[in-house]
Amino acid sequence: GAVVSQHPSWVICKSGTSVKIECRSLDFQATTMFWYRQFPKQSLMLMATSNEGSKATYEQGVEKDKFLINHASLTLSTLTVTSAHPEDSSFYICSAREAGLDQPQHFGDGTRLSIL
Amino acid sequence: GENVEQHPSTLSVQEGDSAVIKCTYSDSASNYFPWYKQELGKGPQLIIDIRSNVGEKKDQRIAVTLNKTAKHFSLHITETQPEDSAVYFCAALAYSGAGSYQLTFGKGTKLSVIP
Numbered sequence: 001g002a003v004v005s006q007h008p009s010w011v012i013c014k015s016g017t018s019v020k021i022e023c024r025s026l027d028f029q030a031t032t033m034f035w036y037r038q039f040p041k042q043s044l045m046l047m048a049t050s051n052e053g054s055k056a057t058y059e060q061g062v063e064k065d066k067f068l069i070n071h072a073s074l075t076l077s078t079l080t081v082t083s084a085h086p087e088d089s090s091f092y093i094c095s096a097r098e099a100g101l102d103q104p105q106h107f108g109d110g111t112r113l114s115i116l
Numbered sequence: 117g118e119n120v121e122q123h124p125s126t127l128s129v130q131e132g133d134s135a136v137i138k139c140t141y142s143d144s145a146s147n148y149f150p151w152y153k154q155e156l157g158k159g160p161q162l163i164i165d166i167r168s169n170v171g172e173k174k175d176q177r178i179a180v181t182l183n184k185t186a187k188h189f190s191l192h193i194t195e196t197q198p199e200d201s202a203v204y205f206c207a208a209l210a211y212s213g214a215g216s217y218q219l220t221f222g223k224g225t226k227l228s229v230i231p
Contacts, residue, residue, distance in 0.1 A: 004159075006159070034218070042223070042224075043205065043221045043222065043223045043224050044160070044205070044221050046218060046219075049216060049218060057214065057216065093159045093160070095159075101148070101209070101217055102148075102167075104150060104162055104165055105150070105162070105219060106162060107152070107159035107160045107161070107162075108159050109158050109159040110157075110158065110159045112157070
């Protein structure tokens with residue numbers, strides 16, 4: 001089955017640090033990738049959608065200068081949390097989908113980000 | 117935009133019993149409805165999905181039913197096992213503007229299977 005690999009799985013860093021999270025589709029070409037944020041015991045909140053080679057589309061309320069998304073290839077997308085602060089601590093999950101609306105969306109195992 | 121309601125928020129069943137989780141959606145144009153299972157500390161895993169041209173789909177102990185007229189769909193798990201314990205999310209795919217389609221998720225159901 002389709003596999004989405006996300007790294008790192010857990011990051012602890014000091015306030016003010018920038019953190020990069022990688023998301024790779026291992027056995028399919030991800031035309032579209034999504035980044036979600038999930039708070040404890042809550043549902044997934046879409047942050048942004050990116051198509052390969054294009055700028056990401058951010059959801060309302062998500063700061064594009066804070067959360068930099070790059071989708072330079074059909075198998076890799078990165079999310080960089082710039083100058084992270086404690087309020088950015090959360091569980092970040094990427095998702096990927098092949099071209100075509102009839103293709104399912106697969107998720108990575110998430111990255112737990114803790115900012116001290 | 118699309119709105120997905122999911123019930124119940126928590127569900128406890130005895131091992132071997134069946135579990136049913138129900139979702140409703142608001143956008144009649146939605147035509148793809150996946151279900152995800154999320155275990156603690158992991159990402160959601162797609163377990164089954166259904167498209168609007170069918171009313172029911174089954175995969176071993178898991179089945180999903182769809183009623184497009186009433187705009188609701190349900191997940192049925194039979195012969196539950198302790199390893200079925202997790203949080204389950206329903207979702208609906210809808211047009212979100214600018215040529216994009218995105219999933220809208222329910223708030224999740226925490227299923228506990230008691231041995």
